[in-house]
Amino acid sequence: MQELRIEPTPLIGRERELVAIRQMLHREDVRLLTLIGPAGVGKTRLAMQAVQEQHEFFADGVFVILLAQINDSEQVLPALAHTLGIREVADRPMLERLVEGLKERHVLLLLDNFEQVVSAAFYLAELLARCSRLKLLVTSREAFHLRAEHEFAVAPLEIPNPSQLPDLTTLSRNESVALFLERAQAVKADFLLTPANAAVVAQICVRLDGLPLALELAAARIKLLPPRALLARLSQRLQVLTGGARDLPPHQQTLRATLAWSYNLLSAREKRLFRWLSIFDRGCALEAAEAVCTALVSDASGAPVLEGIASLLDKSLLQRASADDEEPRCVMLETVRDYGLECLAACGEMEAVRQAHAYYYLLLAEQAEQELASGVQQDMYLARLKWEHDNLRAAMRYMLEQAEAGRSSEMALRLGGALLPFWMMQGYWSEGRAFLRQALTMREGAAVSAQAKALAAAGKLAFQQGDYDQAEKLAGENLGLFREIGDTRGSALALEILGMVAWNRGNLSSAQALLQEALALYKQTNDKEGMVNSLFALAWLLRSQGEYNRARVLCEESLALSGDLGDTRRVADAQLLMAQMLFDTQAAPTTVRSQVEDVLVLYRQVEDKEGIAACFHLSGQITLLQGETEEARSWFEQSVALHKELGHQAGLAWAVSGLARVALAQSDYVAARNRYEES
Template structure:
């Protein structure tokens, strides 16, 4: 017999909210009758919608639906309607919650039934558990399965991304909307990971009750939009900020967003870092500050900007966000204040401890150590390292003296306490006292005599902890300081293997040796010892690999030690070479079947790429290596929409490119021109790409020429030279066909299809889109396949094949989400809205167009915002709201004119026809008034109006 197959079914879980309270209220007998009646009611409804009950336990019910997720949704809504009209014992209220999920199960070899066990069943049950009585929750899989084909009267409300109890990973959840059902409920009983992206706390926060209470009062005051936690390194600003944000998160309906800035080397990159932390992207020419303001303007949200002290030139960005977003609060941690109007500076004090040199009556009793946060922190961290450690009468005075010598700085205390497994408090104190006169600490404080005393104290504590390491561990610690942000074990091992090992004269070199000649196992032991010593942190990471990072102050010290040992240049070179290899491998993989994995990996290493490029392009750097890295990262910046940042690095590379290397200059010009095209700077893109094409022709490089022409043709299109653009794109395709470059062929096919579509040659565009899809699927290019499917859906919609258009959009949506292509998601959403509009489903069309509008606003694509506004205008005109349709159409024109991209000719022709129709309906005076009102709107005002009107349909 053949192997059992998999079948897809929809799972529906229900249970009664507050069942225990209900049981106590009505009694055992009446409760049993209630459950029987409820079960009978649900079974009959499920059967009418092709579903059946699989199991009941107490007040919970598990049912499956074999035909279509819409059946389960209709059944759940009908159950809620039936409950509202049911009379229950004693007049009690029965409130049922429901969760709907799609799963695949194995069909038994001897039975038509399936075995319903596995994670999908647990996920459906946890989904139900997260809701409230009267609420129907739907998983992302269900939402994708029904997208664009909800029946009239039904809708899906996106709730965000959550982690369900006892399950790994996260889920995008939706609430089913149906006529007659409640729409507003309390927050879900699940962790909202989108709204609260705060780092996991490594340990408890001790001794900050006063600060937490004071910051609570500060943040509640409307006038305090910006609160800055200031203080020396190691005083615990970040830890306090995370605790404040976690404690106050309930006061912000749209959540808390933590933005780590330690790895950002340039103030120019702060805006793009915030954009990424908020889950947005950049696309098109809209300035990033405008993208942020558009997203944050009406949101009640707290931004936590951590480690701002080296980016103070970005302070005007913070001021601009606060000036435009009235409900926004910003909490900053910095060694220096931002010096902005309205900023409330909050100095973070060190932890308190008893006087180190007490008066005659002596120290307080050792049993009262927990009253002093510095001592409590020392005890907690020491016990974590040495389980038998305790503060006693015998060691109490030494612990007090240690905390006093370390000025109550939490990081310094943690570093000292981490040695409790090898040193007693008395021995620690002796070492700290002796090392104050030791030459190693002269190195620590050399060059920083003007630093604040507490900063020097912290550096002394780091140096003391470093001095207790073996030579091999010290070498590894120094080397790890070259990483910017976080790193993997594999990256650390790779760079360590490139460093020369210390060895005695005549000793054999082990090619696999690490710093100090460590073996692989000794290397891992040393890495673990650095973590135990609090000199290195193991952090939670979304991928399968563990990642590590150093606190910025510790990293600064490590870099100084590298320089003092004469190892800095070599270590930075090894770091750059390793990440150059990663970038070049990523360039190869980014267009193939492993692109999702590799784009994610490149994202994780972005801090290291930034750090390497900054050094390579800096004074005394290695420009040739930096240029290679920038060229290799072009695809990553292009596909992950780091457009402005990528353009900035490429321009730096261009400035450093030797004039006598034409192939390199041609490549850089093509990279720069393509990014300029994506940013909508067409005059600049044209100049760059024409120069690149000329160089490629002189060099006789057919692939380079095809690459430049594939972008230049689209630039010509947007500059109004439609025929010229198509000629260039056809030449690009011809060159690639002759060379057999499969990836290049797919890209040239797609660009030519877009150009033909733009000039309304629909049959030719349809043929090219289909050829593009075949080529992208053959390559396994998920990103390109998603884009091709989205455009093919437009073809199907024009041809009147609504079912095919819907299916293509759904496929495009799934693939675009897989590779985090938000622009592709927005394209699919707009397509689904077009299908619904064509079928006369005004509510569904309004929902999809509104989602698409928000998606394109969140990626800064002004041209697509204009198209969405025009789509909604068409919808309003069909729904009889002609005056408002005129307003949105005028707003679309204003949005388009504020950018660099024009409406597509077909869209413009449709707009003109609709406006002529509207003019005949309204008359000149009313039409002109509505047009003027719409044209005066800014993008944000138009988006808000469009969404509000969409909800009314």
């Protein structure tokens, strides 16, 4: 009977996995259990721990067969025979000898690192079919797809949430952190988790995806590099994570080596697909992967791409990350993606793949722009853009790099114009302005329509952040361009921005004239989305002048059109204005509070931060009037926080003045004065 080796280090975490694996091994219907996971996830260590103390359940023993040094499928059976003490006989096939030796024996065999001899899986099926008391536990980076197989996915260790770190004791029990600490203390005995380094250690664990091998290699560097210096070097993690223990197999002594081990087992087509998919930042929808890869070569039709993705999922180089009823998303661990990008650059494919990636996300943004405006599929497309935000940012970077290199900025201008609704709704105003500012400085030679639309988007965002001079300049410039190309809708949008600027500067008559001109143009083209915006702006303007009846009529018209469009955000806008007018006039003091609560639900549904902040402000006004000063303070403080996040200067001033009124109501005159001065 083989004596199992004693592992030199303790197994950190994995308590749930160990219980589940042992329970499955004891089930009669589980004959072949395959532990599957990406490189460095700790399959071998987990399997070794799982078979400890199993002799009492397997009368004829537990045996471990290490296959890391075997790359020929024909050598698997001899390796099994050698471990089991079964001698080779000249006139008898090795499979038959193994069947004879195992047929009556109740044994558990652990076969480690089976991925490079996966074609030998047929022999496992034969052994199981002919040896009724045999049970197999196998570690592999891919499944075998045998009828007897039960797959067990080995995931990375639990990682902490850097934005919500618990106390040190709790953090030290996090699986990734605990492993990092244990291995760091093995090379630097006085290393401790402290308030000063806790956040950095947590970031290290997150950056390394909770992969045990990566964590162990990183921890070994603590002898030289303190945590902050180590974290800074993880941008080049494949260069840093080397120098593993000498008693490990060679392919586990560096992170690059263990990833190369998986990569080299792929077919040429799978290698190419793996490289291409590494371009996606934090994963992508299956549709995006198919579109980008199909665009790159003529022989990458949808079916082969889909099959290739399924194969990479099987081989643990991709993970699936989505609910069962959603479009699947393919995700690479960041450590795996780093290796893929390195291979992509080495093969000279980086430029072509980045271009295809950027073009796909431009088209997605332009399609989403239409859907966000129409409201019919607003929620779905907003969710898609949120999921793909990192990829959109990658596309933005590529397009700016192209423009800076002397190529056309048209793609960047188009993307900036298309992303305006997303930036507006999600509160990425500063991000949008920064991108558009750079793109517009390089707009020479681009199509006039692309320039005008980008100028309009930049003007709208400048207005939102209270930069009225810049908003007026940009809107005036794009109005000229839109008129030059005969774009009536674009001209209306520019007039709308100019009208809002005039209003905020106190020029009410000019504001009303500009907004009415914009409304007339929208009606001329039957642009219902534009009509909603202008009617809403005119209603706010009339409300500010105390003309509540006229404002209510326009607001109701805006609300009706928004409802017809199925546009939740614009419905919420109109309902909030109606509630604000009810509060102003005290026409329905007992119902206005519940109305604001209903509107807040709508804004939260579409995640419109500006609308949510406005609801907080009005809730503060209502509760302050009702004498509930502490609740009012809470509402105003939440409004202040969101307006600060957005960079919404006018909204911030209103919210701070609300806090001043709370202080005044509480007879705290010093605080009230300070708040009024701040606003």
